[in-house]
Amino acid sequence: MKQHTTLSLDSIHFDYDKTPVLKGVSFSVKQGEFTAIIGPNGCGKSTALKLLAGLIPAKSGCVYLNDQPLNTMNRRQIAQQLALLTQSGDVPATLSVMDLVGMGRFSWESWLRRKTPEDQKWVERAMRLMEVDELAARQVSSLSGGQLQRVRMAMTLAQNAPVLLLDEPTNHLDLKHQHALLNIARQQAQQGRTVVAVLHDLAQASIYADQLVLLHEGQVEAIGSPQEVITPAAIEKVYGITTDTVQFGRAVIPIPQEALL
Structure with missing residues (x-):
């Protein structure tokens, strides 16, 4: 090909x-x-x-x-x-890991379309891939630097x-x-x-x-x-x-x- x-x-x-x-x-x-x-x-x-x-x-x-x-x-x-993983970025401290990864789906949402099962599928898939699914309910502020980087990569992948x-x-x-x-x-x-x-x-x-x-x-x-x-x-x-x-x-x-x- x-x-x-x-x-x-x-x-x-x-x-x-x-x-x-x-x-x-x-x-x-x-x-x-x-x-x-x-x-x-x-x-x-x-x-x-x-x-x-x-x-x-x-x-x-x-x-x-x-x-x-x-x-x-x-x-x-x-x-x-295009999905971009930057070197750093401000993240609300009280945001959960699941919600942060879910932000990767924002480009697919509109006034007539909110989070769908398709969005959830990509979020969960990305979290499993980056081995952060067990952190889903944790607040971002509780993560180590390495954990946060893996979560941010999951957010990038979730954008699909x-x-x-x-x-x-x-x-x-x-x-x-x-x-x-x-x-x-x-x-x-x-x-x-x-x-x-x-x-x-x-x-x-x-x-x-x-x-x-x-x-x-x-x-x-x-x-x-x-x-x-x-x-x-x-x-x-x-x-x-x-x-x-x-x-x-x-x-x-x-x-x-x-x-x-």
Whole structure:
């Protein structure tokens, strides 16, 4: 089956207070593909994700969703196509876990349509998938940082959007739940969703992602498979450290040479 391009950035320029952040960035992601955006702090990873989500406007260039300019769509149309897990967000302390996950269904509601059995099905499915169903009655304020992150991921999944955008989704999670979440993200791609995640851990990105986009100083330094992108030359240029890379299965693991002395 031929994969079609779901999302793309075309010659995107973006400034924060006249400081260039993205400088002519272009890349595309396909249906059924897990793309990880990687790079050092301040290179524009989260900014690129916000542009893909339509949260901020580009200075120039265009974002496309299924070949339609994103800026021609309203927020409701976008929300039914894109689900975004942000790094953080204010959550009412007295809200229950079930109600927070249920907020993922808001884009499907209207004055004539309130919560339905279909909505409840997606909420319960997402909570089971993220193993937070036993927390359903708990108040959000009683959760640990890791539990809250898993609940927020469940809310994102409950939206049942064709595209998942994840901004540093493994924040606050222990090793077990980091890999569980990324494995779920990969499974979502394998089931036909388009997944784009901002990740810091290069080894994890290589294990779970089909395509890596390496950003450096606001530009695309490399794009391709993990084996094509995570190379000693690219890491030295972008991160400023000399490494050797070890490949084990899908994983490409960069090891600083100084650590081996």
